[in-house]
Amino acid sequence: MELATKDLLRLATIGSVDDGKSTLIGRLLVDTRQLFDDQLDAVAAASEKRGIGDLDLSFVTDGLRAEREQGITIDVAYRYATTPTRKFIIADCPGHVTYTRNMATGASTADLALVVLDVASGLKEQTRRHLCIAALLGVRSVIVAVNKMDAVDWSELAFERVVDQIATVSRELGFSSSLTIPVSALLGDNVVEASLNTPWYEGPTVLEALEASEAGSWETAQGARLPVQWVLRQNGGGRTYAGMVSGEAFHVGDAVTLLPAGVQTTIRAINFGGVPRPEATVGLAADLDLADETDAGRGDLIATAPLPTVTKEFEATICWFGEQPFSVGGQRLRLKHTTKSTPVRVQAIKGLIDIESLKVVDATSFTTNQIGLATLVTADALVVDDYREDRVTGSFVLIDEVTNATVAAGMVGHATFL
Amino acid sequence: MTTTLQTPHATDHLDVLESHALFILREVVAECERPVLLFSGGKDSAVLLHLAAKAFAPQQLPFPVLHIDTGQNFDEVLDFRDRAVEVAGARLIVAKVQDTIDQGKVADPGLLGSRNRLQTVTLLDAINDNKFDAAFGGARRDEDKARAKERILSFRDAFGQWDPRQQRPELWQLYQGKVNPGEHVRAFPLSDWTELDVWQYIGREKMDLPSIYFAHERDVISRDGMWLAVGAFVEPNPDEEVVRKMVRFRTVGDANCTGAVISNANTLDAIIEEVAIANVSERGATRGDDKFSETAMEDRKREGYF
Numbered sequence: 270m271e272l273a274t275k276d277l278l279r280l281a282t283i284g285s286v287d288d289g290k291s292t293l294i295g296r297l298l299v300d301t302r303q304l305f306d307d308q309l310d311a312v313a314a315a316s317e318k319r320g321i322g323d324l325d326l327s328f329v330t331d332g333l334r335a336e337r338e339q340g341i342t343i344d345v346a347y348r349y350a351t352t353p354t355r356k357f358i359i360a361d362c363p364g365h366v367t368y369t370r371n372m373a374t375g376a377s378t379a380d381l382a383l384v385v386l387d388v389a390s391g392l393k394e395q396t397r398r399h400l401c402i403a404a405l406l407g408v409r410s411v412i413v414a415v416n417k418m419d420a421v422d423w424s425e426l427a428f429e430r431v432v433d434q435i436a437t438v439s440r441e442l443g444f445s446s447s448l449t450i451p452v453s454a455l456l457g458d459n460v461v462e463a464s465l466n467t468p469w470y471e472g473p474t475v476l477e478a479l480e481a482s483e484a485g486s487w488e489t490a491q492g493a494r495l496p497v498q499w500v501l502r503q504n505g506g507g508r509t510y511a512g513m514v515s516g517e518a519f520h521v522g523d524a525v526t527l528l529p530a531g532v533q534t535t536i537r538a539i540n541f542g543g544v545p546r547p548e549a550t551v552g553l554a555a556d557l558d559l560a561d562e563t564d565a566g567r568g569d570l571i572a573t574a575p576l577p578t579v580t581k582e583f584e585a586t587i588c589w590f591g592e593q594p595f596s597v598g599g600q601r602l603r604l605k606h607t608t609k610s611t612p613v614r615v616q617a618i619k620g621l622i623d624i625e626s627l628k629v630v631d632a633t634s635f636t637t638n639q640i641g642l643a644t645l646v647t648a649d650a651l652v653v654d655d656y657r658e659d660r661v662t663g664s665f666v667l668i669d670e671v672t673n674a675t676v677a678a679g680m681v682g683h684a685t686f687l
Numbered sequence: 688m689t690t691t692l693q694t695p696h697a698t699d700h701l702d703v704l705e706s707h708a709l710f711i712l713r714e715v716v717a718e719c720e721r722p723v724l725l726f727s728g729g730k731d732s733a734v735l736l737h738l739a740a741k742a743f744a745p746q747q748l749p750f751p752v753l754h755i756d757t758g759q760n761f762d763e764v765l766d767f768r769d770r771a772v773e774v775a776g777a778r779l780i781v782a783k784v785q786d787t788i789d790q791g792k793v794a795d796p797g798l799l800g801s802r803n804r805l806q807t808v809t810l811l812d813a814i815n816d817n818k819f820d821a822a823f824g825g826a827r828r829d830e831d832k833a834r835a836k837e838r839i840l841s842f843r844d845a846f847g848q849w850d851p852r853q854q855r856p857e858l859w860q861l862y863q864g865k866v867n868p869g870e871h872v873r874a875f876p877l878s879d880w881t882e883l884d885v886w887q888y889i890g891r892e893k894m895d896l897p898s899i900y901f902a903h904e905r906d907v908i909s910r911d912g913m914w915l916a917v918g919a920f921v922e923p924n925p926d927e928e929v930v931r932k933m934v935r936f937r938t939v940g941d942a943n944c945t946g947a948v949i950s951n952a953n954t955l956d957a958i959i960e961e962v963a964i965a966n967v968s969e970r971g972a973t974r975g976d977d978k979f980s981e982t983a984m985e986d987r988k989r990e991g992y993f
């Protein structure tokens with residue numbers, strides 16, 4: 270059987286606790302018949318055992334014992350769905366503020382955010398926080414499911430009120446598109462099947478919107494990048510530099526610069542899995558053979574013009590997940606950027622993002638789950654792009670030197686809405 | 688479909704999954720001191736070994752391969768294990784559950800009893816004895832609802848335990864495998880692959896597999912809603928009727944708790960077609976070890992299982 274090749278769309282659900290994210294994903298998977306019979310039976314059995322009716326659809330993704338006991342999502346669940354031309358990787362994220370680090374984990378690799386909110390309560394602070402994080406992470410398009418329409422008697426007025434709130438915040442955060450759909454995740458209206466209860470709505474269902482949305486990267490790429498992961502010794506003595514391509518493609522014959530050293534050379538050959546290729550497209554785990562001898566190693570970067578910046582000091586946007594406050598003179602931290610790790614310290618705190626106003630306000634430290642701007646100084650030089658130009662060379666994490674825990678997500682530069 | 692799509696990087700989903708896996712393999716090898724690849728001889732670990740060879744070509748694999756031998760294997764799987772390890776030029780370490788039993792660390796379940804859960808002790812001992820700080824596994828998130836929650840690099844404490852409430856944030860593709868002595872990470876390069884992706888990839892790469900994945904005639908009995916192959920580890924009870932059927936295996940585990948499925952699919956194309964339209968999950972169809980409780984996999988994972 271010939272199965273068509275597919276493209277890949279990564280989406281993450283976001284929004285406040287209990288607004289119905291997991292139920293919506295459960296509904297989407299059940300109504301598109303992506304669940305196996307035994308999985309559906311298991312969800313039904315678990316629902317019955319807990320006295321929650323026939324089928325608690327949130328149990329499709331809420332798979333941990335604690336999640337089912339508490340009726341809340343704790344960590345991201347990944348689920349997969351396919352249509353004839355597309356594979357979806359769905360990250361169902363938790364809404365509770367305590368688990369913001371897990372929501373950021375799910376959203377950091379997403380092309381698209383599926384925002385869920387309860388029509389009765391509208392846009393809550395936690396919805397704004399998630400939207401803000403998604404915008405900072407570079408998720409450019411959002412699909413907004415205004416949920417629990419069954420509970421407000423399918424009121425167009427109630428829907429329109431939420432649409433207005435969403436439109437305002439989407440504009441402020443600079444989302445390129447934000448489609449708003451009235452749904453009932455519980456009953457299935459406008460999820461896969463168009464609803465008869467919303468004759469006043471003429472737009473697509475959630476599934477149609479997902480199928481029509483664009484997959485792939487959003488960055489305004491500035492040149493090709495390959496952070497060197499590993500040096501491969503070739504038979505006969507040469508070396509090639511292995512890593513994943515970001516930004517733009519490399520081609521045999523391209524003039525490249527090895528950074529931070531600044532050595533200029535050209536690409537003699539490109540391989541993938543030991544087999545030569547004429548080009549290395551974005552996302553390919555390729556290895557490059559350079560025309561001149563270099564002493565490149567892990568942590569170096571091969572780039573085409575315009576070149577990234579070599580620096581030991583830069584401004585960054587920080588989502589802080591640590592338990593101790595983030596401040597000048599705080600805990601000892603290490604920074605991991607592309608394939609390089611270096612000691613780092615906080616030079617200055619520039620301010621904190623106020624979730625209500627989405628403005629930067631004065632602060633001297635961040636507490637858990639706060640987001641702000643800071644200047645960092647690293648021991649070793651980094652080769653960086655602004656996050657909005659390259660998601661790979663513009664992102665980093667901060668690691669606690671003692672526990673090795675990941676305590677922050679960082680992005681070089683700051684979003685235009687700030 | 689309402690729109691035609693431009694694939695952003697002129698690649699299909701298998702190319703994206705493949706490159707991602709290669710990237711993970713290289714990151715872990717670069718960041719950790721002593722990695723190892725867990726190899727069961729099943730299709731997922733076969734794909735993992737194949738990807739590892741690609742990630743480091745033309746060099747040798749920069750880590751050994753570890754097989755946890757329950758002593759209740761299918762012969763065809765052991766044959767394949769030795770073949771695959773030789774083709775990859777890898778160093779094979781075999782840790783035997785029998786040794787763990789002989790050392791008195793776990794109770795002996797008897798010749799026919801399940802050794803599935805005992806493997807965890809053997810695995811953690813092998814990781815400890817060899818001072819491995821990273822172990823690659825072929826687990827996929829589509830297999831089970833607890834696996835669906837797990838990070839690509841999954842932290843294990845000094846007792847080998849997974850704590851689903853305290854997973855490290857895992858941002859972008861910045862995989863962070865630093866651990867203190869005695870702790871380790873499990874790395875799952877196939878996290879985002881589905882069963883169908885795996886078969887399509889095996890087909891595309893024309894990979895070798897154990898013969899039991901392909902339809903063949905076999906004496907089986909029906910037990911606990913599964914077709915079990917009659918053999919050294921499965922003896923029919925007096926009330927169980929032995930029948931000869933055309934079967935194949937969808938997963939490979941211990942001979943006494945892995946069920947066969949009735950199938951005529953004896954080529955990769957036929958298997959891909961069968962998997963694409965299956966309405967029972969791989970584990971639901973074939974694995975007795977997950978049938979006992981709602982959170983069987985979560986409980987085993989917490990203890991340090993694969």
Ligand SMILES: Nc1nc2c(ncn2[C@@H]2O[C@H](COP(=O)(O)OP(=O)(O)OP(=O)(O)O)[C@@H](O)[C@H]2O)c(=O)[nH]1
Nearest residue numbers: 286287288289290291292341342364417453454455
């Ligand atoms: N009336 C009504 N209730 C709904 C609907 N969708 C979800 N619910 C209920 O809302 C509650 C929370 O649903 P979940 O899907 O667990 O919410 P969530 O957004 O995933 O919550 P967290 O993941 O913990 O943030 C459950 O009791 C659902 O049954 C809906 O369309 N209508």
Ligand SMILES: [Mg+2]
Nearest residue numbers: 290291341342
């Ligand atoms: Mg949820």
